[in-house]
Structure formats: C-alpha cells, structure tokens
Amino acid sequence: MPSHTPSRRTGPGDTKRRIQAVARELFVQQGVRDTSLRQISERLGITKPALYYHFASREDLVKSIIQPLVDDMERFVAEREAGDPRRLLTDYFDLIWRHRDVLVMIVRELSALAHLDLGERMFAWRRRLIVLLLGPDVTQAQHIRATVALGGMSDCAVEYAHLPLDEVKPVAVEAAADALGLP
Incomplete structure (x- = not known):
C-alpha cells in the first residue's frame, strides 16, 4: 500500500x-x-x-500588527518598579528590538497611523519610563537627558534594524546610560 x-x-x-x-x-x-x-x-x-x-479593513490589519507592541509596552511600563536603571534600559531595548519592524512601520507612516493615537501613548510610556529611571522629581535637564536616552535607543532599533542585536544593543544601552549620567 x-x-x-x-x-x-x-x-x-x-x-x-x-x-x-x-x-x-x-x-x-x-x-x-x-x-x-x-x-x-x-x-x-x-x-x-x-x-x-x-x-x-486595512486599518484593522494595521492595528492587528501594531497591537502586540502596544500591549507589550503597556505591560512593560505597568509592571516595572523603580530599580536598577541599567537593567531597565537593557530590558527596554530588548522590547523595542522585538518590535523593530513595527517601529520602522510607525516611523515611516506617522500621519497614516494617527487614528491609533500612538503618539500620545508613546509619550505617556516615555514619561512613565523616565519616572522609573530617575524618580518622580526630575529636573528639566534630567528629563531632557532621559528623552535623548530613550528616544536614541528607539532610533537605534529602527535605524539599525538590519544589524545583529549583539552589535546594536550594547552600544545603544551604553550610550543611553551615558546620556543619563549613570555610573
């Protein structure tokens, strides 16, 4: 047979x-x-x-692709507690690296994705991360440094998405720590 x-x-x-x-x-x-x-x-x-x-619709399809990033980021900022800033930076980079293709998509099409209210959400996530990194009472200068650190790491995940993680992550995390003035 x-x-x-x-x-x-x-x-x-x-x-x-x-x-x-x-x-x-x-x-x-x-x-x-x-x-x-x-x-x-x-x-x-x-x-x-x-x-x-x-x-x-195409909007439903786009939303389904972006939603895992939104869910992961919401969970990340909600479950974190203040602690080791370097660990937070490292974990944050891992998160954005996992979703780097979606970040590339978002950066390319910010205006097309406005209906998802991502801009305000991203700023809220960043504000929460800054509090976790530096505490609730930050100076304007510290806030600017933290914005550079977190935004720079996100930019690295987008700009260098084609490179291996082990080439990008250590440099990006170290640059973010330097921007924050971490030892």
Missing part, C-alpha cells in the same frame, strides 16, 4: 498570521499608504474577500 501523507491544512489562525506577516513586510518596505490589500492578497495567493474574512 503506498504511503499517504495527509495534506496539512491551515486554520484561520495560520492564515491570519500569514496575512499579518506579509502585510508587515510590505508596510515596512513600501509604507502603509502605498500598500494595497490587493498586493497583500496577491502575494499570499488568496482572494481579497478571503483577506476581508480575517480583517474588515
């Missing part, structure tokens, strides 16, 4: 993840505004109605 290997069927979750992966790649390469749902569906070899089955 010939051996028969059953074909592997993909479930709705697999298709949804494939759509998100292809969309993320195209959004990073071309920008959100310059990527059509038709391009995404053609790249996947599915129909546009099949894509609409999983995502009601």
